[in-house]
């Protein structure tokens with residue numbers, strides 16, 4: 025799920041493909057980066073090795089950010105040689121990165137050969153009463169098929185699902201970016217929270233996202249708290265029920281409208297799974313174990329669109345809609361992108377909307393926006409990088425054609 029606003033102020037933009045550490049292995053090798061523990065245990069057993077090797081190798085990959093088997097010093101030389109021959113640890117290629125002065129980091133990854141095979145990942149640091157947080161917003165698909173009318177990613181159409189390695193590779197790279205210059209044995213994990221809220225609808229790439237989240241929670245990998253891993257969906261109802269069976273993580277819903285007529289327009293999947301079904305699925309997700317799991321409440325994401333969904337009556341509709349659902353509401357000031365058909369609600373309007381909800385007893389926050397001046401909306405940075413790539417290609421072709429004419433004219 026992509027909302028917008030996961031943004032940084034513009035500063036240090038660099039072309040970064042040279043810094044990606046793990047690009048050289050051949051395509052036939054098995055990429056261990058994306059394997060969950062059961063998958064890796066099976067892999068080692070199939071090799072005739074003990075399955076505890078899986079935990080050892082996962083620690084090297086996900087806790088020490090090692091991509092060279094030679095550095096895995098608690099593994100025998102013979103096994104390391106074997107792994108070197110048939111495996112690789114390959115993160116997606118970084119084609120662009122932007123580290124802001126405010127601590128926000130953004131990456132664009134290339135995940136295929138096409139000029140549009142790009143996804144973006146954003147890391148936002150924050151301080152709160154629980155201490156320092158670094159929250160990473162991860163993409164699950166290249167583009168998105170759901171075509172929400174306010175979403176920059178939706179305008180790019182759907183290309184393909186990301187693989188497990190491409191999903192977990194975003195978390196790997198974000199952590200690695202802090203540890204690049206640190207000796208292997210002193211490396212540690214920096215990212216504290218993950219939201220599956222980047223490009224794409226994560227529940228439509230279910231198996232890969234599920235296994236990637238299992239790696240996030242695994243003590244042999246990132247060991248993240250289940251309350252710090254959140255999946256955000258536009259509302260694929262049957263998959264919400266499946267998720268409840270398969271894993272215990274926090275759930276966020278991209279609501280954006282409080283009646284079906286408007287939501288059909290803003291979030292078209294609502295035509296298939298209308299609000300009544302979606303809210304009922306959220307209630308089932310929380311279930312009776314709510315207090316013991318990551319499922320104490322559902323986070324409601326609501327992008328504020330000027331004159332569209334920000335009227336007092338919409339706040340009243342939300343109060344009714346959510347009255348039986350333990351929820352926290354996050355109001356998101358819209359970040360307009362080129363040709364966006366909407367504008368951002370005024371500050372006064374957003375505050376008044378928040379007050380109505382708070383007065384009704386809801387915990388309601390306004391998301392802080394950063395970097396309106398650049399690539400603010402999720403999917404926009406990818407659009408810009410793709411545009412630049414396309415323009416560079418067109419320029420190269422133009423120069424080649426001119427050279428050809430000069431050559432032919434002798």
Ligand code: SF4
Nearest residue numbers: 025026168172175178
């Ligand atoms: S179009 Fe896709 S990525 Fe964008 S908000 Fe909708 S579900 Fe999320």
